Amino acid sequence: MTKHTNEFSAWDYVVFSLMLCVSAGIGVYHALCGGRQSTSNEYLMADRQMSAFPVGLSLLASFMSAITVLGTPAEIYNYGTMFWWFGLTYLFVCLGAAHLFLPIFYKLQLTSAYEYLEKRFNRAVRLCGTFTFFAQMLLYLGIVIYAPALALNQVTGFTLWGAVWACGIVCTFYCTVGGLKAVIWTDVFQVSVMIAGFIAVIIKGSIDMGGFSNVWDIANKGGRIEFVDFRVDPRVRHSFWSICIGGFFTWIAIYGVNQSQVQRYLSCKTMKDAQIALYFNILGLFIIVSLASMCGLVMYAIYEDCDPYTAGYVSQTDQLMPYLVMDILAAFPGIPGLFVAAMFSGALSTVSSGLNSLAAVLGEDVIKPVFKPTEERYTKISKVVVCSFGLVCIGMAYVASQLGDVLQAALSIFGMIGGPLLGLFMLGMFFPWTNSIGAVCGLFSGLGFSFWVGIGAQFYPPEAQWLNKKDLSTELCNDSFTTLSPFATTMMPTTEEPYSNLAETWYAMSYLWYSGVAVLSTVFFGLLASFISGARDPSELDPELITPLSDILFCCFPSRCRKALRCGVLYDDTTENxxxxxxxxxxxxxxxxxxxxxxxxxxxxxxxxxxxxxxxxxxxxxxxxxxxxxxx
Structure with a gap:
């Protein structure tokens, strides 16, 4: 096997351009129909009249970005199918979001999720949460734009900064003119394109290998089919426990309290519609992770004896998926363009969701309280804010280009910031004793712990025994350039001895536990500071601000037992509110x-x-x- 030199054809550019035009057209349509986005409620919340189906697909698309399209197949190719257990994790994530967090947000009918923090604590806590969210999303969105553009540029010859600007400008345009309705309906279109791209790769790759059953057999012989790693050691990169428990905390921080998702819940007509949208996500997320995993198995079956990364054909593992597409689909004009459209659909859906949520948070948490604009002026300001954030994200893509291999680091940072934010909301919703001092102390303690372990891991990378990376071969590569691949020297330490230093062992923790550690530290130090400074009296709290955990988790218990477990919060048993x-x-x-x-x-x-x-x-x-x- 030799390195291919396929590049985009004219038809590929046509297909890719059509995807961008359809996305922009949806924005124009919603700018001209209905109320023409003339009120902030219509612009930021879609008039709170969306049904479950489009909101469910929008929730699915919001964080199923190009990183999923690129990263998940490469994960399966290199490490095997343990990642597939995320299909089970998503079940608990969606159920938890639907019954633990959604009812509070929907009942209060907020625009910004951080309004809750002011109602529960005070304005200082709200602003701490707001600016933490800004840091999280701006960094992440810059990477979401830049990473797929870089991968495609080095594999397909697709113009790097042309892709960055095309993605950024189109996304900013339809978000600015069409509001949340445009974002939701473009998400529906884009997630369909993502699925079509996955299916095209699976079908063609399976045909080339004599059927998917042969693909599975080859992957099984190569050690890629693995579902039974039940080691409890937190240093194991992907085990059943790290994925199902650590992964739960990572994703519940996104589906439970992230503004991008909360804003979609609140756009639904009723809370039942919002919950149905989340239930629909259970199936959708499982389909996405399954298709991406199947692409990874197809990739391994094709490159079983000639790994493009080790051979030096690509410089990053994130380029393996587009390399495969150009290898097996280049003979079909327009099909590689479909995959590129799928990849950038993932980027567009994530960035558009992020821009709309950033505008809502800045408007509700900063602009409205400080400047108190009229409704008409506030709507115009929101549109300017969306446009401005779009340009900032393109600028962040330029910053990302100077940071080298930042994809995995950015995902870790996203989890490290999301964990403390989740802990902050949990302190408010689940622990009625927490006061504002405890909330602030908990947030910064969580950030400190998560960044401590995350940054330390960059200096003390985990050993090979915890990574569980599978063997790869270049036996049939005819023009291998293994010296171009740094993997063997930087990612696979030769020693099998565990670190003797306790701190180094701590840094070897799987990245999936970062959010869990951050949540636990946030809750622990938040409660500790609250009791030291004078805990809140649960009986004095508005019960609508507290999630009734005892009634949700122990619904089959007698009412007297459930009441005893309410920690003193005064729910009205007579009228049930x-x-x-x-x-x-x-x-x-x-x-x-x-x-x-x-x-x-x-x-x-x-x-x-x-x-x-x-x-x-x-x-x-x-x-x-x-x-x-x-x-x-």
Whole structure:
């Protein structure tokens, strides 16, 4: 096997350009239809009228970025199928997000997730969370734009900065003009393109290898089929426990409290729609990780005896997937372009979600409280903010280009910052004793611990026995340039002796535990500081700010037992937080709506319609979108 020299054809550029045009067109459509994005509620929250299906696909696309398209197949190729266990992790992540975090956010009808922190603690805690989120997203989005452009440039000859600018400008354009509706519907289109790209690779690769059953057999002989690593040592890079427990903390920080996801929940018509969208994600995430893993197996079967990375055909493992595409699909004009479109669809969906969420957080947490603009002016400012953040992300791509191999480092940083943020929200929602001093101390303690282990790992990289990297061969490579590949010297230490120094052993911890360590340290030091400075009295807290864990986790227990486990939070057992609101229907009849917010660990809304005599009433709209009134 020799290094291929295939490059993009005219048809590939046409297919890729069509994807960008469709994405931009969706933005233009939503800029011209409906209310034309003239209010902040429509622009940032899609009028809170989205249904479960598009929101579910948007949630799926938001963090299934080009990093997934590039990184997951390379992971399976190099390390085997343990990563596939994430399909189980996503089940618990979506269920946890739907029942532990979503009810609080939806009930309060927030725009920025960090508004919760001010309601629960104070404005200082809210701003700490806000600016931590800014640091997290701006760095991540720059990498999301730059990483796929770099991989494609070195493998396909696709213009590096042309790809960066195309992705950044198109994404910024449709986010600016179309608002959250455009972001959600382009996500629907883009996740479809991502799946089509995966399927094209799997079908063609399987045909070349005589069927997927042969692919599986070859991967099994090469040690890639592995699902039974149950070692409990936290230094094992990917074990069942690190993926299912450590991975849970990593992804619940995204699906539970990240603004990009929370904003989509709150755009749904009802909380039931939002929960259905999350349930739909369980299946969608499993399909995505399965398709990406199958691509990795196909890649191994094709390159079993000639690893392109070890042979020096590519300079980074993240380039293996586009290299495979150009190797097996170049003879079909337009199909490589489809894969590139799939990769950049992942980047566009992530960046657009990030831009919209950054604008919402900056507007609600900084601009509104400080400048108090009118509704019309605030909407215009939000559009300018989206455009500005888009340019900043393109600038961050330039910064990323100067940092060398930053893809894995950026993902680790994303987890290291997301963990403390998750811990901060958990302190507020799950631990009623936490005060504002404890919240701030917990956040910075979590950041300190996670950066300590993450940065230390750069100086004391884990040993080969913990990485569990599989053997690769260049036996059939005809023009191998192994000296170009640094892997053998930098990634595979020859010693099998464990580190004697305790700190070095600590640094060898799998990156999947970073978020878990950050959450535990945030909660521990947050509670410690709270009790030292004077813990909150749970009976004085608004119960709508606290997740009723006892009723959710122990719903089958007698009510007396559940009440004892509520830590003193005063939920109303008699009325179950039910309220009655009088309203006028479209025919002018006076009726009563009974809204039952909390029942058996979930928050539901039920309507009971009753006619009653005419009287003077003043109409308004409640938080769930019902037209309701109060008597004069």
């Amino acid at each position: 039910a309220t009655s609101l009088d309203y006028v229907d479209t025919n002018g009849s006076k009726k009563t709506m009974e809204s039952q917010h909390y029942q058996n660990g979930t928050y539901e809304t039920a309507m009971v319609v009753k006619s009653f005599p005419d009287s003077n009433q003043a109409q308004k709209t409640d938080n769930n979108g019902f037209d309701n009134v109060g008597f004069d």
